Amino acid sequence: MKIAIAIVHGMGQQKLDFYLAMESLLIKKMALVNPSIQLHIEGVFWGDITDKLEKKLWARTQAIHQHHGKPTRLRSFVLNYLGDVIAYQAVPKENDPCPNDYIYDDIHKRYAECLLRLSKKAGENAPLCVISHSLGTIISSNFFYDLQNNKMIQKAADVINSSNSNLVKGQTLTHFYTLGSPIALWTMRFEHFGIPIRVPAPNLKKLAIGEWVNFYDKNDLLAFPIKGLNPQYYKNVSKDVEVRCPGILSWTPLSHEKYLKSHEVADQIVKSLSELGKKKEGK
Template identity: 55%
Template sequence: MKGEKVLKIAVGFVHGIGKQHPDFYLGMAAALERRLAEVCPEVELVPEGIYWADITDNLEKKLQEKLSPYHLRWDNIIDARGFMINFVGDAIAYQPLPKIDDPAPKEYIYTDIHERFALKLQSLAHQAGPDAPLCLISHSLGTIITSNYLYDLQNGKIPPRIRGIIDKSNTPLERGETLTHLYTMGSPIALWTLRYHDFGKPISVPAMNLRGQEIGEWVNFYDKDDVIAYPIKILSEQYDEVVKDDIEVRNPGLLSGTPLGSHGGYYHSDEVIERIVQSLAEMYNKITSQHDIAAAKTTAS
């Protein structure tokens, strides 16, 4: 690509509930890179997995050990409670707790997970550049974590422990100012908004300083068979304004037609991959076009 303008895009992948591994994102990242090489080879992805499962896994393992002596029914046959602890336990453990008269402010899982998020964004800023466009691809509970982290970031609610991480480099990317794309897959955000009478306030995507430039998007993917996934544009006028599209997809896989079997298929969906690739390529074309126009004006003057 000699002589061509290369655009580095920082891409953070955020996994969801259940058993996960640190390399959960590699397959999807590789699929995006392969397709981009065909559509827009000038784009270079800098992928990073925002892995947090080990934080909740340790606590869930302790609970299972405490329950072991009771020999509860179904555990030996299909490990039903193990499934519930891993699947539902992540969501329960993540919930933020009241801060009034807090005896142990550093022990919340919510903050521990958000600290991991901040460190991964810091890594992306170092690899891709402090001003690189930021694309976040989240799944399941990871969509809630991503939304909460960005909301706290955009509304001045970041706690001191995480603020200290951001302030070390203090880059625009880590401050969320270069956020262009957000993709939510199999998202239960609609359920989380039930905590608010008006379904709450959505985050800003693209970031506020990028609004009005027609660069970036928030797209929500859902499979009708996936009982954890819901459309979100319809929640309120605010969500309708910030979410560009709710896109129904048909996830691949042998169990994709079942209520839970469809939940993990987004990572392998050609429809999801293609939408993300086309949007990132479109951003490259718009950015380079703007740069060319600016350069032409400078030369003319």
């Protein structure tokens, strides 16, 4: 059995290979738990889209923010993190002079392209598992919300509509994992804390497969439990799971960066995907 996995990174400076540590953990662990399952894994890399704007901003402002002739590292850190959040949530306006610079749509296009690659590798009807971290949890939530509510914007919609794949259209989404998620903070924009995506995908509900698990480290200042946000979240989120992120600084807020290297997280994901395989195989 083939399972498609999309791994989505969070805020801050990222590299193209950001997902390889988690990929290695999942493949090795699945080989031991259920070797009949083939995992096809791709990363949704979007960091370079916001980095371009952040570099322009830095170039235009750093001259007035020097300390003994050197740019402050803390200011650079804040720009890399908060810049991603601010750039992503921009909203297009009527008569927009820069319609092609709509970051939200550009990032969602990357997301759709990743699903297209996964569909070609794992199959158009392969179960889809999404593992998202930090701001990537919000991006993933928005992407599938737009898919499930016919709100996808042009660039991403063009990629999705170019394929007849159920996977690309989000109809095979079975497992959703949010790691170090600031979704709770994001939902403060809404009076009743918003509407969550449906996991598994609406057309799979009757099959009683899949889950949405939210992993958080209590030392991570950006991560919150989300199941109790409102009745809709309570219904759609399977559970909040507290974990301890790896590393010598796991007791500090820097734990936010370590979820994608967590054996504890990988173990729980592999266990659930293995159970999905058994159900599909009728065991």
